[in-house]
Amino acid sequence: MTAMTPTLAFWSDDEPLECVSFLPETPNVVTFTFQAPSGALFRYKPGQFLTLELPVAGGPLHRTYTISSAPSRPTSLTITVKAQEGSLGTRWMLDNLRPGMRLKAIGPGGHFSHLNHPSPKYLFISAGSGITPMMSMTTAMYDAGRDPDIVFVNCARRPSEIIFRERLEHMASRITGIELAWVVEQTDRYHPWTGYRGQFNQLMLGLVAPDYLEREVFCCGPEPFMTAVREALAGLGFDMDRYHQESFNAPVGETGEVPDDVTLDEEARAQVEFLTSGAVVDCAETETLLGAARSAGLVIPSGCTFGVCGTCKVRKTEGTVHMVHNGGITEDEIAEGYVLACCSNPIGKVAIEA
Template sequence: MTAMTPTLAFWDDKEPLECVGVLPEGPNVVTFTFQAPSGAMFLYKPGQFVTLELPVTGGPLHRTYTISSSPSRPTSLSITVKAQEGSIGTRWMLDNLRPGMRLKAIGPGGTFSYINHPAEKFLFISAGSGITPMMSMTTDMYDHGRNPDIVFINCARRPSEIIFRERLEHMASRIEGLELAWVVESTDKFQPWTGYRGQLNQLLLGLAAPDYLEREVFCCGPEPFMTAVREALQGLGYDMDRYHQESFHAPVGSTEDVPDDVAPDEEAKAMLEFANSGVTVECAETDTVLAAARSAGIVIPSGCTFGVCGTCRIKKTEGQVHMVHNGGITEEDIEDGYILACCSHPMGKVSVEV
């Protein structure tokens, strides 16, 4: 009699995530670990993100976070968050999210992964909490058991604020091919520092990774930081086709330059039907589907609102929209009728599955 092989179950976002661990990483920085209540495992590409629905006061809030764990460790999923001044969602998590609580989640999503850009050599450049996708990708390569070729540069205000420092140094002590370079603005009192000091620039880049021209570059951090990295690499003659960055903010220089004959007309009206909700509203063609939904009291989960994260992807079943996105949706999804509500403007009569 032949034994039956058990079916492997993978988590999807129809099931909530259950918080099982809360680990402080530094000042206002915490790693939250989740598991699927069903016991399903997690399948995603290292570097991808999820969007969490947070039950803050005043209604649910959707926030997008990069996964800091690796798919090579599929029994749990972790995100590492830093509460900035004035943050609402992340501050709620630090103050309220505890083991046993469950959250709705959307994803995983995103294309920022070394899996999509295979290379012999990598250069990971990050600042602050932008280290999270780099941690996921580095852990994935480490767990494969083969020596990678990674130069890992991370910038922080001071050594005590380098997230994952001990874990990365442990990995670097166990394999060849993982070179770490910490760049800090200032040092901690009574703590000797022998690493780099100052702002990341062309000189420091050349010192940390002399063969940077041969490496596939991945960059993540605040927008001014990524702009400085791009300009430094361009000035050094780097092939920018091999440069990749992750951001949940409007890309620098992004515009909606389109021919006048297909651009939304602020004087024209559109009819937008939310088929699943049984609601039809009139709006201007210059209104986005997301804005029209909110005005009608209909909730469409959203994250960045700039067409980057893909959280607000919905199915369009009738009509045409004018959509200018920033990489948050694939051409295959568009061909299948999906749109991003945050950057889609209804033209005439449009029906969506919401």
């Protein structure tokens, strides 16, 4: 008899994630490791993200986080989070999320992955917790067993705040092709620092990656940081078609813009029918589907609220909407009738499955 090969089961967001461990990385930064209670494996592209539903006081809160692990290690999945001043969801995770707890997750999603932009050479530039997708992509290439060609630049306030420093230095010590460059604003007391210091600029770019014009560039970090990187590259004649960035902050100068051929009338009325709940909401055309849902007391999961993460994706069964998104939905999904509730305005009568 021929032995049958067992069928591998892969996790989907119909199943919750179970926290199995947590590891403090740097001040206010923790890596949480999750597994599927069923034992299913994880399948995603390095650099993609998940949206977690966090049971904070006052109702569930949805927050989007990049996966910091790599799909080459599919038995678990890690999320590395940094609590910023005034953060609610991430602070809840640091204070309350412990092994044995389960969370609902939505995803994975996103197009920020080196697999979508194959190249013999990469330049990864990040700041702070923006290092997480770069860690995922670098780990995946390291696990592949071939020597990659990565120049990995990370900027932090001080050396003690560089996330994943030891793990990245270990990988770089085991193979050729991972060149690390740390840039800090200030040093730690009693710890000599021999790396770069100051703000990342064109001079540093030329020093860490003299062949930057030949590389595919991925950038992630605070919006002002990414703006500075974009301007530095553009000023040096870089082909910006080979520049890619990830951000869960509102894109400067893009969010809320309406094309010249579309005019939303504040006086025009629309009606949104929510088929699952049976609610019907009258609203202005300038209101979004997400806003209409909230006015009716309905909860549509949402993360970024400006069309990047795709968390608020719902299926439209009737009517017309005007949608201005920032990459959180694919053309195939749009063809199937899906829209993003956070950035879709109803025109006339609209029905959605929510």
